[in-house]
Amino acid sequence: MRHVVVGTAGHIDHGKSTLVRALTGIDPDRLKEEKERGITIDIGFAHLDLGDGLTLGIVDVPGHERFVKNMLAGVGGIDLVMLVIAADEGVMPQTREHLAICQLLHVKSGLVVLTKADLAEPEWLELVQEDVRSVLRGTFLEGRAIVPVSAKTGEGLEALRAELAALGRAVPPRGTDATFRLPIDRVFTIRGFGTVVTGTVAAGQVVLEERVLVYPRGREAKVRGLQTHGQTVSLAVAGQRTAVNLQGVERAALERGDVLSLPGLLRPTFMLDATCELLGDAPAPLKPRQRVRFHVGTSEIMARVHLLEGATLEPGSRGYVQLRLETPVVALPRDRYVIRSYSPMVTIGGGTLLDVAPVKARRSATLGARLQVLERGTPEAVVEAELRHVGPGGARTADLRARTPFGPEALRGVLADLTARGRALLVDREWYVHAAAADRLRDTALAALTAFHAREPLKPGMSKEELRTRLGGIDERVFLHLLDRVAAAGLISVEKDKVRLKTHQVRLDDRQRTLVDRLETEFREAGVTPPSFDEAFAKLGIARAEDQALAQVLVDERRLVRVKEGLYFHAEPLQAAESRVLAFLREQRAITPQDVKDLLGISRKYAIPFMEYLDAQRLTVRQGDKRVLREAPRPAPGGRD
Numbered sequence: 001m002r003h004v005v006v007g008t009a010g011h012i013d014h015g016k017s018t019l020v021r022a023l024t025g026i027d028p029d030r031l032k033e034e035k036e037r038g039i040t041i042d043i044g045f046a047h048l049d050l051g052d053g054l055t056l057g058i059v060d061v062p063g064h065e066r067f068v069k070n071m072l073a074g075v076g077g078i079d080l081v082m083l084v085i086a087a088d089e090g091v092m093p094q095t096r097e098h099l100a101i102c103q104l105l106h107v108k109s110g111l112v113v114l115t116k117a118d119l120a121e122p123e124w125l126e127l128v129q130e131d132v133r134s135v136l137r138g139t140f141l142e143g144r145a146i147v148p149v150s151a152k153t154g155e156g157l158e159a160l161r162a163e164l165a166a167l168g169r170a171v172p173p174r175g176t177d178a179t180f181r182l183p184i185d186r187v188f189t190i191r192g193f194g195t196v197v198t199g200t201v202a203a204g205q206v207v208l209e210e211r212v213l214v215y216p217r218g219r220e221a222k223v224r225g226l227q228t229h230g231q232t233v234s235l236a237v238a239g240q241r242t243a244v245n246l247q248g249v250e251r252a253a254l255e256r257g258d259v260l261s262l263p264g265l266l267r268p269t270f271m272l273d274a275t276c277e278l279l280g281d282a283p284a285p286l287k288p289r290q291r292v293r294f295h296v297g298t299s300e301i302m303a304r305v306h307l308l309e310g311a312t313l314e315p316g317s318r319g320y321v322q323l324r325l326e327t328p329v330v331a332l333p334r335d336r337y338v339i340r341s342y343s344p345m346v347t348i349g350g351g352t353l354l355d356v357a358p359v360k361a362r363r364s365a366t367l368g369a370r371l372q373v374l375e376r377g378t379p380e381a382v383v384e385a386e387l388r389h390v391g392p393g394g395a396r397t398a399d400l401r402a403r404t405p406f407g408p409e410a411l412r413g414v415l416a417d418l419t420a421r422g423r424a425l426l427v428d429r430e431w432y433v434h435a436a437a438a439d440r441l442r443d444t445a446l447a448a449l450t451a452f453h454a455r456e457p458l459k460p461g462m463s464k465e466e467l468r469t470r471l472g473g474i475d476e477r478v479f480l481h482l483l484d485r486v487a488a489a490g491l492i493s494v495e496k497d498k499v500r501l502k503t504h505q506v507r508l509d510d511r512q513r514t515l516v517d518r519l520e521t522e523f524r525e526a527g528v529t530p531p532s533f534d535e536a537f538a539k540l541g542i543a544r545a546e547d548q549a550l551a552q553v554l555v556d557e558r559r560l561v562r563v564k565e566g567l568y569f570h571a572e573p574l575q576a577a578e579s580r581v582l583a584f585l586r587e588q589r590a591i592t593p594q595d596v597k598d599l600l601g602i603s604r605k606y607a608i609p610f611m612e613y614l615d616a617q618r619l620t621v622r623q624g625d626k627r628v629l630r631e632a633p634r635p636a637p638g639g640r641d
């Protein structure tokens, strides 16, 4: 089965809607006002089965200059265009504007239909065709068929069907490796079913019962029903006109311009970096910060264009720009967009989105080079540029999905390639950091450690947390991966929560060593009733601050153990006391503070912190005023312990 979407285009009253009706038997003018006034206001839909498994979805657009906005919502997802020109009137303003829009949106192919052929003499028809050919010169429709048709007599309809079938079969199938996106062009409710949205599936596919998200507002819903061309289906794929019945979201929460996709895959943005081509017949150069109407997918948003090159952008030329939007949008790089001037409302240009999550742009050579890679680079170069851009925090695969044009398969392949070539590091599941960013992190870490050791020669190392803060508070997993890598390279040692340069050692001179030894003896002999540091310093006559700092050496060497804030036990008596309490507990099952005081001959001042320390060591647990042995946790039925 092939599904191809064809859009009409052309000036008002040139016979677009009549042609669609003549081809399909379906009247695309569905609004009451459209039927009454005989003009198309909003986009309408029909479909045509051309046999051999080829179905055309048809989007009929309004030709009136006031409704170009609606026309843009309609042609966003089309594969082919039928540029409709009335034989009696020939090329008119919206013929040119619609042609320019299709050109800007990179519509691949199409043809011209000369309607109302019954109203034109053969010689006149010749002249009109001549004129049309010259208008098409240099556009994607140059050299395409020009088919004279009369909806009134039926003349030419067969030839048109044959042309459409040939063009339809030549449309390359849309790839399946892509993020599902459906730009919404209509929202309505059907009694008994609830909210329905329609649009052309721009990429990927959606299945019944799937959880979807309406962007940019982030409303989650479930696909309760799917229809394409009036048929109920369980799967809708790229290129199909589709109606989606959504469960869990009210109609009022949705509007044209929203995008239906899967949760977590797209990121709303107020800024976009892009190429911008100004049409040759744009009325004026584009000025810095000019306010324009920005159209992407089915949305229209007011935006200011910040030029990233040159003082102005002249008609017929192109440059890089940053679009700053007044409301957020979701889009992906390589999406095409159109801009129209605020007033008069005319199409002036468009381009390709390159960065859908940029920072506020300042002109620079680096930015220019980066945008060039995003525009023209290989997939590897583009993903590498994005990884470089996010820096030391790295990016998860989902982040890269949201900011590159690649589908999951392609992205996986590119990341595998970059990792194999050492350009990217896999720091955790589906989480990548660019090699250059990792090298910078390593250098910063080594410099921070060097400075730390110079400042704190008595400390064995810097705490991991402090080092992570020095590195800009990077994510824990990125940090731990970095430590592993630098340790594996033999540059640092990591012990418990301390990191040191491999070359660093705490070195004490003889006088310092003696002081440390005396301090240790003091605490060892005090047993389970140790002094405070100040008491010990006073007793030993250690008065200078840099000498008092030596106490930390004993803590770092784990000769002194912190039992609570300001209370340190020597490790040996602490160990002995611990063994005695545990032996008591194995016999008596429970122990009270009074028991501890009696057993160790200490006062409450030491007994209580000591017991809390045993709890904290997960040796005992408190039960009322007693402690019991903590048993090895075993899974209890019902999952409680």
Ligand SMILES: Nc1nc2c(ncn2[C@@H]2O[C@H](COP(=O)(O)OP(=O)(O)O)[C@@H](O)[C@H]2O)c(=O)[nH]1
Binding pocket: 011, 012, 013, 014, 015, 016, 017, 018, 019, 038, 039, 040, 063, 115, 116, 117, 118, 119, 149, 150, 151, 152, 153
């Ligand atoms: N004689 C003649 N009139 C036509 C033909 N196609 C359309 N029309 C008339 O042209 C007018 C505009 O047609 P419509 O389809 O609404 O034009 P649209 O604005 O391009 O959609 C209507 O009055 C149609 O009846 C045709 O092939 N021959």
Ligand SMILES: [Mg+2]
Binding pocket: 016, 017, 018, 039, 040, 061, 062, 063
């Ligand atoms: Mg019409």
